[in-house]
Amino acid sequence: MTQATGQNAKDKSITKDSRSALMKGHPVSSFSNSAVQLKSSWLEQREELNRAYLHQLNPDRLLVNFRVNAGIQTDAKPLEGWESPQCGLRGHFVGHYLSACASMIEKDGDTLLKRRITYMIDVLAECQQKLGGKYLSAFSEKEFNTLETKFSGVWAPYYTFHKIMQGLLDVYTLTGNKKAYHIALNMSEYIKVRMDKLSDAEIEKVLYTAEANPTNEAGGMNEVLHNLYALSKDPAHLKLASIFDRKWFSQPLTDDKDILSGLHSNTHIALVNGYARRYENTHEGDYRDAAINFWKMLNSHHSYVNGTSSGPRPIATTPTSRIAEHWGIADHLSATLTGEIAESCVTHNSQKLTARLFQWTASPLYADIYMNTFYNAMLAEQNKENGAIVYHLPLGSPRKKAFLKENDFKCCNGSGNEAFTHLNSNIYFHDQQNIWVNLFISSVLNWKEKGIAIEQDCQFPEDNKTKITVSTKTPTQFIINLFVPSWAKRNTIILVNGESIKAKINPMSFVQIDRKWKTGDQIVMCFSYDFHYKSMPDNENVIALFYGPTLLAFKTEKELILKGTHDQIISGLSKQTNGSFFNLKNNGVVYELVPLYQITNESYGVYATIRNEY
Numbered sequence: 001m002t003q004a005t006g007q008n009a010k011d012k013s014i015t016k017d018s019r020s021a022l023m024k025g026h027p028v029s030s031f032s033n034s035a036v037q038l039k040s041s042w043l044e045q046r047e048e049l050n051r052a053y054l055h056q057l058n059p060d061r062l063l064v065n066f067r068v069n070a071g072i073q074t075d076a077k078p079l080e081g082w083e084s085p086q087c088g089l090r091g092h093f094v095g096h097y098l099s100a101c102a103s104m105i106e107k108d109g110d111t112l113l114k115r116r117i118t119y120m121i122d123v124l125a126e127c128q129q130k131l132g133g134k135y136l137s138a139f140s141e142k143e144f145n146t147l148e149t150k151f152s153g154v155w156a157p158y159y160t161f162h163k164i165m166q167g168l169l170d171v172y173t174l175t176g177n178k179k180a181y182h183i184a185l186n187m188s189e190y191i192k193v194r195m196d197k198l199s200d201a202e203i204e205k206v207l208y209t210a211e212a213n214p215t216n217e218a219g220g221m222n223e224v225l226h227n228l229y230a231l232s233k234d235p236a237h238l239k240l241a242s243i244f245d246r247k248w249f250s251q252p253l254t255d256d257k258d259i260l261s262g263l264h265s266n267t268h269i270a271l272v273n274g275y276a277r278r279y280e281n282t283h284e285g286d287y288r289d290a291a292i293n294f295w296k297m298l299n300s301h302h303s304y305v306n307g308t309s310s311g312p313r314p315i316a317t318t319p320t321s322r323i324a325e326h327w328g329i330a331d332h333l334s335a336t337l338t339g340e341i342a343e344s345c346v347t348h349n350s351q352k353l354t355a356r357l358f359q360w361t362a363s364p365l366y367a368d369i370y371m372n373t374f375y376n377a378m379l380a381e382q383n384k385e386n387g388a389i390v391y392h393l394p395l396g397s398p399r400k401k402a403f404l405k406e407n408d409f410k411c412c413n414g415s416g417n418e419a420f421t422h423l424n425s426n427i428y429f430h431d432q433q434n435i436w437v438n439l440f441i442s443s444v445l446n447w448k449e450k451g452i453a454i455e456q457d458c459q460f461p462e463d464n465k466t467k468i469t470v471s472t473k474t475p476t477q478f479i480i481n482l483f484v485p486s487w488a489k490r491n492t493i494i495l496v497n498g499e500s501i502k503a504k505i506n507p508m509s510f511v512q513i514d515r516k517w518k519t520g521d522q523i524v525m526c527f528s529y530d531f532h533y534k535s536m537p538d539n540e541n542v543i544a545l546f547y548g549p550t551l552l553a554f555k556t557e558k559e560l561i562l563k564g565t566h567d568q569i570i571s572g573l574s575k576q577t578n579g580s581f582f583n584l585k586n587n588g589v590v591y592e593l594v595p596l597y598q599i600t601n602e603s604y605g606v607y608a609t610i611r612n613e614y
């Protein structure tokens, strides 16, 4: 028997009730990487492009600067870009690399990467021993001396330290390499010794990051130390992590005060992911509120139409801050469309936070933003031909995606490599017995503990439907919660074994299918796509166009100026019969549009301006 109910998200914000429910434990959890495999599809091809890049890197070249710093002889040629021997951030990419490889190893046991990571951890352990058993980095610890005495003059040593520590923890938690865990423990002891010598006032100067492009950016030091505490349960790790939390930033967020304007986005979003981890460890409501309030202000007042953020700083004091990497005045977005908005690292960190908040709440609000950002930002960052990643994803017109070279080794190379090992990570969630389906991606979920498997087949979003087939060891009663996104405003059809469900299907909700499931049971979800637009919060005449879930990009070499009313523009849109191509007829011009995630080297535009004065 099938029961289906629509659970609507009436609240546009997190209510008091749901906050108190949070304290009782998280309603849903994600599945492990190994439980969910992508099936052959365009998304799996994106994952494989990323894997090929991880395979092609040479471990000895990745380790050059670590060996040199530890006084160990090496004949390997140094890498280039931000991993060159002259760059202050050298070593940071190695941390991302460890995390990305650990994820692939956990997912499907990639033997080449497993051998390589074992080798790299052995070398890193050797380097740490040569350096006295605590310190480990690709640069000298003198960098920390400079940071603690001059409070500048170095490029973010803690940022790099965090990446390496997190890489080590990921290798431990995802592949079971205990040596990696011990290296990270030693590194935390090194930090403790440094911090114990500093006064509160000195620590404040070392970690205060309110200026433009802060060179003392500490990355997710608080997050990795909260992660370490979750494993070790050593109160010293919690105490050390809390030093990096910085009350000047967390308290206004707890109080729901938007202080984001002028702050460097990737520096501070990393801190919020740390607050979320702190709350998960300690259940301190202040840090839960800081994370939830931040997410709301980010998505309601500082984000572009595809869930991305960062751009020009209102008061620009560095060349970068004139065009990139900072949050601006709340809701003032239409005049920020430089060629360098929407840093990919920021997008990946915001997706991490969104996925975490979904686990705390099971709210469709988070599922909706996650799906939008997944297709229209994250996948749009990667070159579908060769897997290269952009640093920025411009949304004005005319713009081009400036893909990073594979030997740039910039922050977004590293975070992009990590992100594309997690395409399978947030498709499904579960509680004690029930399953949530948040994304429509061809994949297999194998919930071994319950003897339940779910197979999803689709070409979403190009095709507007998905088919879900259930297998169970024995017939089992549980609920499958099916996500109905905000854009699915009409005529969504859900069939269970060919029969239409009776419940009303509301956008921005989970439809619950509660029945005794047996092998071969099948769900089909079919959506109706409409053309629609979203305006900038500060200018209703700056618009972006969607077809169902998909953000459309104009192929254009000129600035996009449209005429007519919003409705007239929407009625000028049509879908072409072959593939995902669209036309817009407007003011005597026929524009060609494609999904933003399909743009590679073409000149394009996303936001268009409506002007009727001339």
Ligand SMILES: [Zn+2]
Pocket: 343, 344, 345, 346, 391, 410, 411, 412, 413, 415
């Ligand atoms: Zn970046």
